[in-house]
Amino acid sequence: xxxxxxxxxxxxxxxxxxxxxxxxxxxxxxxxxxxxxxxxxxxxxxxxxxxxxxxxxxxxxxxxxxxxxxxxxxxxxxxxxxxxxxxxxxxxxxxxxxxxxxxxxxxxxxxxxxxxxxxxxxxxxxxxxxxxxxxxxxxxxxxxxxxxxxxxxxxxxxxxxxxxxxxxxxxxxxxxxxxxxxxxxxxxxxxxxxxxxxxxxxxxxxxxxxxxxxxxxxxxxxxxxxxxxxxxxxxxxxxxxxxxxxxxxxxxxxxxxxxxxxxxxxxxxxxxxxxxxxxxxxxxxxxxxxxxxxxxxxxxxxxxxxxxxxxxxxxxxxxxxxxxxxxxxxxxxxxxxxxxxxxxxxxxxxxxxxxxxxxxxxxxxxxxx
Amino acid sequence: xxxxxxxxxxxxxxxxxxxxxxxxxxxxxxxxxxxxxxxxxxxxxxxxxxxxxxxxxxxxxxxxxxxxxxxxxxxxxxxxxxxxxxxxxxxxxxxxxxxxxxxxxxxxxxxxxxxxxxxxxxxxxxxxxxxxxxxxxxxxxxxxxxxxxxxxxxxxxxxxxxxxxxxxxxxxxxxxxxxxxxxxxxxxxxxxxxxxxxxxxxxxxxxxxxxxxxxxxxxxxxxxxxxxxxxxxxxxxxxxxxxxxxxxxxxxxxxxxxxxxxxxxxxxxxxxxxxxxxxxxxxxxxxxxxxxxxxxxxxxxxxxxxxxxxxxxxxxxxxxxxxxxxxxxxxxxxxxxxxxxxxxxxxxxx
Numbered sequence: 001x002x003x004x005x006x007x008x009x010x011x012x013x014x015x016x017x018x019x020x021x022x023x024x025x026x027x028x029x030x031x032x033x034x035x036x037x038x039x040x041x042x043x044x045x046x047x048x049x050x051x052x053x054x055x056x057x058x059x060x061x062x063x064x065x066x067x068x069x070x071x072x073x074x075x076x077x078x079x080x081x082x083x084x085x086x087x088x089x090x091x092x093x094x095x096x097x098x099x100x101x102x103x104x105x106x107x108x109x110x111x112x113x114x115x116x117x118x119x120x121x122x123x124x125x126x127x128x129x130x131x132x133x134x135x136x137x138x139x140x141x142x143x144x145x146x147x148x149x150x151x152x153x154x155x156x157x158x159x160x161x162x163x164x165x166x167x168x169x170x171x172x173x174x175x176x177x178x179x180x181x182x183x184x185x186x187x188x189x190x191x192x193x194x195x196x197x198x199x200x201x202x203x204x205x206x207x208x209x210x211x212x213x214x215x216x217x218x219x220x221x222x223x224x225x226x227x228x229x230x231x232x233x234x235x236x237x238x239x240x241x242x243x244x245x246x247x248x249x250x251x252x253x254x255x256x257x258x259x260x261x262x263x264x265x266x267x268x269x270x271x272x273x274x275x276x277x278x279x280x281x282x283x284x285x286x287x288x289x290x291x292x293x294x295x296x297x298x299x300x301x302x303x304x305x306x307x308x309x310x311x312x313x314x315x316x317x318x319x320x321x322x323x324x325x326x327x328x329x330x331x332x333x334x335x336x337x338x339x340x341x342x343x344x345x346x347x348x349x350x351x352x353x354x355x356x357x358x359x360x361x362x363x364x365x366x367x368x369x
Numbered sequence: 370x371x372x373x374x375x376x377x378x379x380x381x382x383x384x385x386x387x388x389x390x391x392x393x394x395x396x397x398x399x400x401x402x403x404x405x406x407x408x409x410x411x412x413x414x415x416x417x418x419x420x421x422x423x424x425x426x427x428x429x430x431x432x433x434x435x436x437x438x439x440x441x442x443x444x445x446x447x448x449x450x451x452x453x454x455x456x457x458x459x460x461x462x463x464x465x466x467x468x469x470x471x472x473x474x475x476x477x478x479x480x481x482x483x484x485x486x487x488x489x490x491x492x493x494x495x496x497x498x499x500x501x502x503x504x505x506x507x508x509x510x511x512x513x514x515x516x517x518x519x520x521x522x523x524x525x526x527x528x529x530x531x532x533x534x535x536x537x538x539x540x541x542x543x544x545x546x547x548x549x550x551x552x553x554x555x556x557x558x559x560x561x562x563x564x565x566x567x568x569x570x571x572x573x574x575x576x577x578x579x580x581x582x583x584x585x586x587x588x589x590x591x592x593x594x595x596x597x598x599x600x601x602x603x604x605x606x607x608x609x610x611x612x613x614x615x616x617x618x619x620x621x622x623x624x625x626x627x628x629x630x631x632x633x634x635x636x637x638x639x640x641x642x643x644x645x646x647x648x649x650x651x652x653x654x655x656x657x658x659x660x661x662x663x664x665x666x667x668x669x670x671x672x673x674x675x676x677x678x679x680x681x682x683x684x685x686x687x688x689x690x691x692x693x694x695x696x697x698x699x700x701x702x703x704x705x706x707x708x709x710x711x712x713x714x715x716x717x718x719x
Contacts, residue, residue, distance in 0.1 A: 072610070082607055089600060179433075184440035186595055186621045188648065199632050275595035276628040279621070281436065282596040326604030329587045332562065 054313040099263030107236035107303030108163035114286035115174035120268035121278030134193035149261015153254030179280035197273035236303030296346035425682030428482035441668035441719035449672035467494035534573025542581040553613035562590040598622030602629035620646035647718030654711040
């Protein structure tokens, strides 16, 4: 039995793989192809259970909001507006997190997302680009995001750099280039179409929320209903087995980082519209927000497992906490401490689940032999 | 092993491709050159002090931050030095942190400048460097972020952070009084909260409001960037359904705050800015946003620092004063810019 068990690939960074059971790509593919137990997790039960936990957390946060500010929550108009505000605050990081989720499930990490958002943002607001109008600005942001993502992917897959190092280098370099292009100035966007993206509403719901919903839906379909998604899980779960199964692991890795870069390009347009400007220091620490949201959403940092809905719930939980602290006038330091605590708690829960699972498997093996 | 050759060449090709695409990215880079800051420099004024004298080499170091204000500091220093025929400026970028700046400054010392002007990452962290340079006989002019040790500098020239808070609170209190608002709701959007300068600004603001019997209802810090300003303001609007006045510490992040004002469609209050950017002054002059005033914290202090460093190098004093030497400490006043005087301050905008 142990002869046929695929071993973890040597080039994978050491993280949790010792505790995670090896994933057989064929079995995963079969499982993913089945319409899962729950459509909203795209997972076989465990993800759904986890997402229920996240929803419960969200409910608790809202209840705390109601208890601490009954005056505000008594006003239905305010509650509706506040819900939309929370979703709007989640929209930019949410789009980045969808791309990040793919990269992490695929066994990598992308530390450069904040810098890519900044680079794409300042590039689309440079005076020359602005003179081409909104179309030119959007094209520029998407192209820059995609191009930087492709470079990341090439460095990781063909350059054989550890993802952490490759994207760390890109994080520094892209911010540097962004500062160069923007001449270290805050670049005001004068395009009314771009700025209008942040104010536009459809049926009373902000356009930014629709963009987030569209990206999340696309990400969900891509991960759960396509070969690309199955391959992503396989590559992240066990790259060597994936290679033996005929997947072009290198090419697939490039595509994952490209996808992350493209998401950053979309986020850059949204953030530029919201701030009506861009600057090299924008989207500060978004990489950490996105990674944290993916992790508490149940994505395994060592790859091979994760859900888009979980990541989305992770982002919304963070923006709800921010909102909760804002309406109560509490300091951002305390808010960051709470966020840190939630991340630790989420990872602890994840580890406990895995420990009991591996113990269960170990016991099973002993009894059968 | 056998495949190594082809593997390498393929990898090289791909790296070439990556480099090429980076090149294309760079070629597409379109410059956003800033107009020269001639208005923020002053050299040609008549008088004995501006006449060419002994040649002075000034070493200069400021953080390579990506913020408009810091960029203006460096630009102003360079422009002001260029305006004197007897000043040579040796400029080093300060890098990312205090350690990097210390390293950069040590290369500066080895070039034996007559005077060093620096804007330290943190005055406390670079205090030792100030002591060392002064001991070596090189006068140090500290810009903006004070050294705790008086022996570490010949001259300290800085903005008045506490005074900014005082000026903003005074303007807000007077406006509210004129409007006859009782129990006003006042919001505050500071910059990076862990910085001493932010804490001083907030203290000046709160102290002065208290003296008028007013208080801050909610305070959401941002990070001196427009996108963080937008998010902080959005949080503030959710917390306070009705606001009478807001002080936003920084005009760069104010771009985002004003965007949030539009997006939330909240116009019931007036806002005071901070620092005095060109865009803020234009908005104030046009009087079509909630921004009605800004309190200055001008990067023109870098130009003044170069002027005074030159005088120190030449052993001259400030000719308007009785003293024969340049004073030890200069704190700029934080002035309040409103619609009435915006046009005269516009040339100092960055």
